[in-house]
Amino acid sequence: MSRRVLQGVLSSARLWGKGRQNAVGLVAVPSQRLTSSLTAPLSCTFITSHAWHNSHPTPAPSPTHHNAAGIRTADAGKEMLEITFADGNSSFFPYCWLRDNCQCPQCFDSDALCRKLTLEDWQHNDCPRSVQVEEGGRHVEVQWVSGHRSCYEAQWLQQHAFTPSARDSQRSFLAIKKELWSTEMELPRMDYNGVMHGDKELLDFLVTLEKKGVVVLTDAPREPEAVLTIINSIGYVKPTHYGTNYPIRSKASASSLAYTDQRLGMHNDLPYFQYVPGIIFLHCITQFEGKGGENDLADGFHVADYLKQFHPTEYRILTDTPVYFWDKGVAQVKQETTEYHKIVNIPIIVEDRLSGDVVRVNNSQLRNSYLDLPPEQVTPWYAALRLFNQTVDQQSIRNKLNSGEMLVMDNTRLMHGRTGYDSALGERHMNQAYLDWDGALSRRRVLQEKLGVTLE
Amino acid sequence: MSRRVLQGVLSSARLWGKGRQNAVGLVAVPSQRLTSSLTAPLSCTFITSHAWHNSHPTPAPSPTHHNAAGIRTADAGKEMLEITFADGNSSFFPYCWLRDNCQCPQCFDSDALCRKLTLEDWQHNDCPRSVQVEEGGRHVEVQWVSGHRSCYEAQWLQQHAFTPSARDSQRSFLAIKKELWSTEMELPRMDYNGVMHGDKELLDFLVTLEKKGVVVLTDAPREPEAVLTIINSIGYVKPTHYGTNYPIRSKASASSLAYTDQRLGMHNDLPYFQYVPGIIFLHCITQFEGKGGENDLADGFHVADYLKQFHPTEYRILTDTPVYFWDKGVAQVKQETTEYHKIVNIPIIVEDRLSGDVVRVNNSQLRNSYLDLPPEQVTPWYAALRLFNQTVDQQSIRNKLNSGEMLVMDNTRLMHGRTGYDSALGERHMNQAYLDWDGALSRRRVLQEKLGVTLE
Secondary structure (H helix, E strand, O other), X not given: OOEOOOHXXXXXXXXXXXXXXXXXXXXXXXXOEEEHHHOOOOOOOOOOOOOOOOOOOOOOOOHHHHHHHOEEEEEEOOOEEEEEEOOOOXXXXXXXXXXXXXXXXXXXXXXXXXXXOOHHHOOOOOOEEEEEEXXXXXXXXXXXXXXXXXXXXXXXXXXXXXXXXXXXXXXXXXXXXXXXXXXXXXXXXEEHHHHHHOHHHHHHHHHHHHHHOEEEEEOOOOOOHHHHHHHHOOOOEOOEOOEOEEEEOOOOOOOOHHHOOOOEEEEOOOOOOOOOOOEEXXXXXXXXXXXXXXXXXXXXXXXXXXXXXXXXXXHHHHHHOOEEEEEEEEOOOOOOOOEEEEEEEXXXXXXXXXXXXXXXXXXXXXXXXXXXXXXXXXXXXXXXXXXXXXXXXXXXXXXXXXXXXXXXXXXXXXXXXXXXXXXXXXXXXXXXXXXXXXXXXXXXXXXXXXHXXXXX | OOEOOOHHHHHHHHHHOOOOOOOOOOOOOOXXXXXXXXXXXXXXXXXXXXXXXXXXXXOOOOHHHHHHXXXXXXXXXXXXXXXXXXXXXXXXXXXXXXXXXXXXOOOEEOOOOEEOOOHHHOOOOOOEEEEEEEHHHOEEEEEEOOOOEEEEEHHHHHHOOOOHHHHHHXXXXXXXXXXXXXXXXXXXXXXXXXXXXXXXXXXXXXXXXXXXXXXXXXXXXXOOHHHHHHHHOOOOEOOEOOEOEEEEOOOOOOOOHHHOOOOEEEEOOOOOOOOOOOEEEEEEEEOOOOOOOOEEEEEHHHHHHHHHHHOHHHHHHHHHOEEEEEEEEEOOOOOOXXXXXXXXXXXXXXXXXXXXXXXXXXXXXXXXXXXXXXXHHHHHHHHHHHHHHHHHXXXXXXEOOOOOOEEEEEOOOEEEEEOOOOHHHOOOEEEEEEEOHHHHHHHXXXXXXXHOOOOO
């Protein structure tokens, strides 16, 4: 069993603790402006749910906090409450949103951090019988026509306001703005052991990876377990039919071109997964000492952005044309599954339907010959794909990993390739594993809250 | 290392085997119709790549096969080759597609089942110097202006044709058509041991799950390992911060409402994952014997379809409005990770950008209070969500699992809930784990090919 903690909820939870049981009758005040100076301090009364535990310490009221998060006025309109905060900013709060997000123990489980209330439990047209600003602006109390009573803390309302700044703040906690790059990019490099053992270093690594899509970790232990150790410190290893982790070295009769010494064109890994592995950890255990075996890297999101700007027709063709990617085979070594046949039909450049943002880029020799298009659309699509690949090549950087280094890449975004080498002249041994972004983003947010770091 | 096998490639591969080394000069025939009756039998000559292994047995020519898959004529046009097959059907094949999909050992690795050719290796405007229908229609040979020579087998061309039927066939291999359902649905039930030990039964289970989104497996062993055993026989268990598998039973101070005896509203699991778990295996180890503890089930895709048809305004609001789902907590038991903070911003009904098909439905008490909307859009959104939930309830079926039964659900599609029960009166113990669709679909395709089953 886990106990969940959220700062906003905690603050609000104070309102529902013991010692606040003095009921005070409220007067109906439709559309009436109430200021903290007009109302007497008032506490809220609720049925204390059996599931409610007043286990969170109640901080002493702080005048600073009070001023920063205070409510100056609360205006009850027809469908919304307009709240003006002490800092002069104001926001409308729709009644149905307020009712749905009542933080009382009957409506919200502060252990599970989960709404207990379902939509059936309240009327869509419920509205306030009265609204009171309490404790000199510390919170606002709503007495609903239906009989329910809700208290909302000033700080919680400010955090959840429908203002551009509050909305931006949550958006940047969801995802950090990506920094697109081209040939001038200097590959970010960090120490593996620092990242493994320092919260600040791990946060820095995860933020850089989210922004740039690539980081090189230096001085990792030269053993296959190193990729698993770091992934397990962040989230879960994502297994595929190639195993939880797998060596990349030259072999005869290889199941993948990766297992040869041939040049690999610019690609991302396993694009034939609906849930493409989010992050690649490619660990160079032994680098080939002769010529070749370098990695080319390009920012697929930058390439998409470039095409959108300078070649809008080709960009549109690449976003509007789904392509079959596939992988099929029979395993012959321990870490692989016995048989697999994976297919997706997805464009080279994938846009989010609502925002239009590029959210995934796919490119691989593992395009299937099947193409679900009218034949007259095929030649223009090839021309666009050719332009995409030329741009990827032109905008790429080249790096040869040292033995012990680990190349970490956003596989939804990065295109990577390898120059050929002659395996007759020496060994080249990489080990690889995957982690999904769900785990990495979760860890980044946990560390941000732990270290109190706000990011744009 | 794995060796990959594909029927279409195998057939084509015969053309590149030993004993077919007799070079024959070809004549330029732009835009000229060539019929099998006009050409002498001809074999193809190629540089035999060191990576090429003639390890596939060459079947003896079959007159039936010849007739069914034969090429009657090949017309070379400006940008495409028009091929008419022996069955009277014809298709255009764009030259760039033909060149990109040359199956010769220089262009294609039949071990890796992967294109070796990159776009840099050929010219976009390459076109045939000559086209010859060979071996009485068994294959067609293209001599390119650039000097390269390609052979395409009739059957391979027919399979990969740009005709509606060939395109439909590949589309249905990718994904089986879903059968939407409402209250009249009879829950599909299959024997756990049959599915575990029979290829046909496993295929039947996977196909039914893909079509209906739900199957009950009966007579599973009443032990927690049962969910892992069946998932591992299909693909990989998907771990989450709740562990690889986890018990669902009533507890004090629960981290999730699931861990109480309270009613659970209709929801899907973990909608706050970008990569939401695809399939839920919910195993009833011990059912509560008193009143309650039943599961309500509804087809979210049917509900979306219903709203689209009868309430298009609300449907559009639900597809166009992203909502924050979240889960945050600190683990206190072994199978959970230490801390997590997962968030996505995603609509209740998710449409594919290109097809407009509904591909995912999300609903949960774990909607965050944050809502990234202008306040005037909030009330209409709540009205639409209310309609969605009412429709889910109205269109649902109720089922109480017996001890030993396993409820398997498509978590991208199904909404499920639980009626409350009184945990003071007895035990209720479920065990749960997840599998992604990437693994399940792969297994279905492998079994289809193994058993020779074609599905619509």
